[in-house]
Amino acid sequence: MVPLGYYLLLSAILFATGTLGVFLRRNVITVLLSIEVMLNAVNLAFISFGRFQGSVDGQVIMFFVVTVAAAEAAVGLALVIALFRHRESLNPDAFTSLKW
Amino acid sequence: MLLFLLFAAVAVGASLMVVLGRNPMHSVLLLIVSFAALAAIYVGLDAPFAAVVQIIIYAGAIMVLFLFVVMLLNAHTEDEGAAGPTPAGKPLVAGVAVAAALVLELAWALARTRGTSGRTGGGGADASVLQSVRELGGVLYRDYSLAFEVTSILILVAMVGAVVLARRES
Numbered sequence: 359m360v361p362l363g364y365y366l367l368l369s370a371i372l373f374a375t376g377t378l379g380v381f382l383r384r385n386v387i388t389v390l391l392s393i394e395v396m397l398n399a400v401n402l403a404f405i406s407f408g409r410f411q412g413s414v415d416g417q418v419i420m421f422f423v424v425t426v427a428a429a430e431a432a433v434g435l436a437l438v439i440a441l442f443r444h445r446e447s448l449n450p451d452a453f454t455s456l457k458w
Numbered sequence: 459m460l461l462f463l464l465f466a467a468v469a470v471g472a473s474l475m476v477v478l479g480r481n482p483m484h485s486v487l488l489l490i491v492s493f494a495a496l497a498a499i500y501v502g503l504d505a506p507f508a509a510v511v512q513i514i515i516y517a518g519a520i521m522v523l524f525l526f527v528v529m530l531l532n533a534h535t536e537d538e539g540a541a542g543p544t545p546a547g548k549p550l551v552a553g554v555a556v557a558a559a560l561v562l563e564l565a566w567a568l569a570r571t572r573g574t575s576g577r578t579g580g581g582g583a584d585a586s587v588l589q590s591v592r593e594l595g596g597v598l599y600r601d602y603s604l605a606f607e608v609t610s611i612l613i614l615v616a617m618v619g620a621v622v623l624a625r626r627e628s
């Protein structure tokens with residue numbers, strides 16, 4: 359049996375990777391993908407904690423996180439499409455004004 | 459253990475390539491690889507339902523949505539403009555600092571819980587309970603029924619919001 363620490367370490371590495379992506383990338387779509395990576399890291403932590411506690415609650419929470427991720431992806435991508443229509447750009451630095 | 463290390467390496471490698479890759483199309487496809495590796499790890503954690511949800515909803519639904527948007531916006535030129543592909547200075551420093559802080563924080567937490575993880579790690583006996591989708595459904599509809607219903611409202615709001623935001627004003 360793999361110890362809990364290994365799962366948490368993998369989760370932390372994935373979360374750090376996602377965070378790095380959010381800060382580094384200059385493309386709104388890649389930033390959204392990085393957020394998905396971070397959500398998956400959190401899911402892994404929930405499921406491994408649930409497994410080692412011997413309860414299914416971790417999997418239930420993972421279910422909710424996936425639902426929220428789906429909602430976030432739908433709204434986020436709709437925003438990306440609307441922004442691209444106005445600015446013809448996907449660079450987050452192009453969207454600096456609230457109104458134009 | 460070997461399988462865990464294999465799939466963990468695949469997940470981390472694919473995620474790094476998602477984050478560092480130039481082409482959004484490649485990023486989306488590599489993220490599916492990463493999700494598949496995570497699903498395999500979930501199977502190792504006695505969570506087959508989570509693995510199936512991961513494949514169907516994440517790799518199936520959400521990633522197809524991303525793929526459609528990437529193709530719709532014709533965005534595989536990536537990072538155009540004078541800003542340059544790699545941001546210098548402050549964003550780089552901030553990203554590296556936050557990532558390092560998160561890893562350090564977890565390493566500290568792991569060092570503290572080393573003694574207790576052995577105590578709670580014994581749950582091999584109730585693996586059948588964890589694997590049972592019946593049990594999961596019971597918990598989901600009994601203990602978390604309010605959250606489950608609120609989730610459906612969230613999905614409805616997200617759906618309406620997406621339609622309103624992406625609608626072409628004419």
